[in-house]
Amino acid sequence: xxxxxxxxxxxxxxxxxxxxxxxxxxxxxxxxxxxxxxxxxxxxxxxxxxxxxxxxxxxxxxxxxxxxxxxxxxxxxxxxxxxxxxxxxxxxxxxxxxxxxxxxxxxxxxxxxxxxxxxxxxxxxxxxxxxxxxxxxxxxxxxxxxxxxxxxxxxxxxxxxxxxxxxxxxxxxxxxxxxxxxxxxxxxxxxxxxxxxxxxxxxxxxxxxxxxxxxxxxxxxxxxxxxxxxxxxxxxxxxxxxxxxxxxxxxxxxxxxxxxxxxxxxxxxxxxxxxxxxxxxxxxxxxxxxxxxxxxxxxxxxxxxxxxxxxxxxxxxxxxxxxxxxxxxxxxxxxxxxxxxxxxxxxxxxxxxxxxxxxxxxxxxxxxxxxxxxxxxxxxxxxxxxxxxxxxxxxxxxxxxxxxxxxxxxxxxxxxxxxxxxxxxxxxxxxxxxxxxxxxxxxxxxxxxx
Numbered sequence: 001x002x003x004x005x006x007x008x009x010x011x012x013x014x015x016x017x018x019x020x021x022x023x024x025x026x027x028x029x030x031x032x033x034x035x036x037x038x039x040x041x042x043x044x045x046x047x048x049x050x051x052x053x054x055x056x057x058x059x060x061x062x063x064x065x066x067x068x069x070x071x072x073x074x075x076x077x078x079x080x081x082x083x084x085x086x087x088x089x090x091x092x093x094x095x096x097x098x099x100x101x102x103x104x105x106x107x108x109x110x111x112x113x114x115x116x117x118x119x120x121x122x123x124x125x126x127x128x129x130x131x132x133x134x135x136x137x138x139x140x141x142x143x144x145x146x147x148x149x150x151x152x153x154x155x156x157x158x159x160x161x162x163x164x165x166x167x168x169x170x171x172x173x174x175x176x177x178x179x180x181x182x183x184x185x186x187x188x189x190x191x192x193x194x195x196x197x198x199x200x201x202x203x204x205x206x207x208x209x210x211x212x213x214x215x216x217x218x219x220x221x222x223x224x225x226x227x228x229x230x231x232x233x234x235x236x237x238x239x240x241x242x243x244x245x246x247x248x249x250x251x252x253x254x255x256x257x258x259x260x261x262x263x264x265x266x267x268x269x270x271x272x273x274x275x276x277x278x279x280x281x282x283x284x285x286x287x288x289x290x291x292x293x294x295x296x297x298x299x300x301x302x303x304x305x306x307x308x309x310x311x312x313x314x315x316x317x318x319x320x321x322x323x324x325x326x327x328x329x330x331x332x333x334x335x336x337x338x339x340x341x342x343x344x345x346x347x348x349x350x351x352x353x354x355x356x357x358x359x360x361x362x363x364x365x366x367x368x369x370x371x372x373x374x375x376x377x378x379x380x381x382x383x384x385x386x387x388x389x390x391x392x393x394x395x396x397x398x399x400x401x402x403x404x405x406x407x408x409x410x411x412x413x414x415x416x417x418x419x420x421x422x423x424x425x426x427x428x429x430x431x432x433x434x435x436x437x438x439x440x441x442x443x444x445x446x447x448x449x450x
Contacts, residue, residue, distance in 0.1 A: 036067045037338045040087070040094035042080055042150055042325065043072040044359065045274070045290035047297065052358040053149055060345050066338050073098070075216060076269055081415065087330065095333035096342060099326040100150065100216075101400055102411030104136040104143040111143045112331040117340050118142040121347045126369045129324060131400055135407060136326050144326030146366035148346040149355050152288035153364065153398060154220050154321040155308045155390050159206070160383065162283045162305075166204040167197035175309035177378065177385020179393070186394060187313065191228065194312040195257055198284070202260035206283040209261060209276045211268035212254075212424050214417020218268070220321035221286035221311075222419035223401035226250055228314025233413050233444060234405035240444045242422075248433050249315075251426050258427040266428050278302055286311065286321075289380075289387055293360045296382075304382040308390040322398035324366050361387045412447045 039057065044050050050072050061068035071094065073080045084103060087093030088110040104111065118137075122128065128146060136144045163169045174185045198208045211218035226232065231246035258265075262276070273285040278295045280302055285291070289308060296303035311320050327346070329339035345351065352370045356363050361380050365371045371391065380387040392398055401419065402410025413419075418440060425436040 035065075035335050035338065036069070037061065037096065037335050037342065038094045039068065039070040039342075040073055040083060040097045041070055041327075042098040042100065043074040044149060044362075045288070046293045046359045046362045049149060049355060049358045049362075052354060056148075056346070056351055056354065057342065060342060064338075064341070066335075066342075068342075075100075076271055078215075091330075091332040094330070095335055096327055096329055096339045098147060098150070099136075099144045099328045101135060101323050101325075102402070102407060102414055104326055104328060105138055105407040105411045106415070107328070108138050108143050110330055110332070112329040112333070112336050112339075113141045113143065114145050114329065114340060114343060115142045117145045117343045120344055121145060121367065125347065125349065125367050129322075129366050129368060129371075131322050131324050131398065132326075132366050135324060135400065138407065144328035145343040146347055147325035147327045148352050149359065149363055150323075150325035151364050151366050152323055152362055153390075153392065154217070154224070154286045154288060154323070156284060156311050157277065157287050157289070157291055158284040158307050158309065159277075159282070159302075159305045160307050162201060162204070162206045163197065166206065166283075167200045169197055171307050171309055172385075175307070175389045177388035181394060186310070189310065189312055191225070191253060191312040191314050195253070195260075198257060198260040201283040206281065207261055208257075208284045209265055209268075209273055209282045210286050211270070211272060211420065212258070212261075212265050212427070213268055213420045215268070215270050215420070216323070216414075217270045217273060217287065218420040219401045219414050219417055220323060222423060223399065223403070223414075224286075224311055224319040224321045225253075225314070226419065227319040227397070227399050227403070228312070228316055229253070230314075230316040232404060233402070233418060233440065234409045236404040236406070238406050238409060238448075240441055240448075242440045242444060243437050247422075247437060251423065251433050251436065254423050254427055266424050277306075289360065289362050289390055292386060293362060296360070300382075306386055307383070308387055310389060310392075310394060310396050318394075318396045319399050320392055320396050322400055324400075326366070361390060364391055409444075409447065413444075416443070416447070418443060 054070050057068045073083055088107050163171055174189055210221050229246050229250045231250045233242045235241040274291050276282040277285055277291045278299050292303055292306045310318055329336055352365050361376045377387040377390055402413035422440050425431045
């Protein structure tokens with residue numbers, strides 16, 4: 001117990017001085033942290049981030065007598081989720097694991113409580129993003145701590161040149177790279193205005209493309225669209241509420257929008273919209289800045305025309321999908337103490353800053369102070385200011401897919417891909433709105449019984 005208290009005091013004391021050097025004195029050096037520690041971490045979309053994270057964790061391990069190994073696990077094909085499910089059932093695998101969005105709720109029975117870790121982080125750096133309290137503090141217990149990487153949101157990513165040439169829209173005028181927005185222009189950027197632009201861009205051979213499939217990307221952008229129309233699957237009281245005029249309005253809108261989208265969006269995975277935009281074919285998608293980062297390396301002519309900005313407004317406002325990531329320690333880990341120590345260490349400001357820089361602004365820290373005092377998004381380019389509006393700057397509301405349902409239901413709505421499947425049943429399958437909604441009701445009721 002004495003060593004544990006010393007370790008926590010060391011963290012709090014060093015937090016204020018962490019920015020002095022990239023790697024200050026070892027975070028903790030105690031026999032309890034010795035041994036091996038294996039990490040199963042999300043495979044980052046932005047080239048180079050994995051290498052930086054590996055170096056950070058291995059240097060921490062070398063300083064503390066811990067042999068650290070990392071497996072980077074892709075989210076394509078839901079491999080990150082499938083691996084987590086296999087490990088939690090077998091009660092063996094990695095010690096520390098990446099937990100995006102609803103994973104803390106889904107695996108709460110297999111996760112070691114980390115109240116002590118998160119309390120130390122908040123004491124040192126201040127509060128976390130509001131969504132973290134909803135997603136990771138469950139039944140009064142913190143099941144996971146902030147991840148040092150990932151935690152993106154899904155902004156609109158559009159081609160400036162194509163919008164000007166074919167839709168007569170200057171996106172930099174509506175969403176400038178500074179705080180002086182024109183509210184009237186922002187208010188006019190509605191889903192109906194976007195539909196009109198999408199039609200013109202489609203006719204010019206440069207359609208809007210986003211997955212309509214049960215994948216994380218497909219789920220997230222559709223969740224924001226549903227929220228903008230006030231449409232939900234389950235309300236905050238846990239009651240099935242999908243049978244509504246608001247949901248019918250979304251299905252009617254998507255019946256029109258999909259006419260100006262590629263036919264193959266129903267088969268897209270999470271890499272498809274990246275390839276679509278980098279190829280030069282696409283005019284707009286919904287994504288974090290990984291498309292810009294990769295094209296900046298491989299296709300500069302595309303990168304210099306990309307602009308990140310707010311999603312369109314619906315009757316209930318403008319919403320953007322938020323996807324905070326966490327790290328958790330399995331309660332069957334053989335080195336829980338070292339896992340917790342690492343979670344504290346990677347929350348240090350200097351560690352997070354390195355990874356935000358490596359991700360070229362893709363990562364938005366869960367710890368608010370780490371995000372508020374970083375100007376990387378304002379300075380990024382080309383084009384100058386392209387990432388300024390990637391962190392939500394205006395009155396856009398950040399939501400997680402499935403919201404406002406309670407976490408245990410929202411996680412199932414998201415993971416089961418109900419957004420994409422419901423829309424596809426109408427726009428691709430030809431079902432009536434009522435039949436599609438009836439199917440969704442049955443699926444939700446089955447989830448509740450399960």
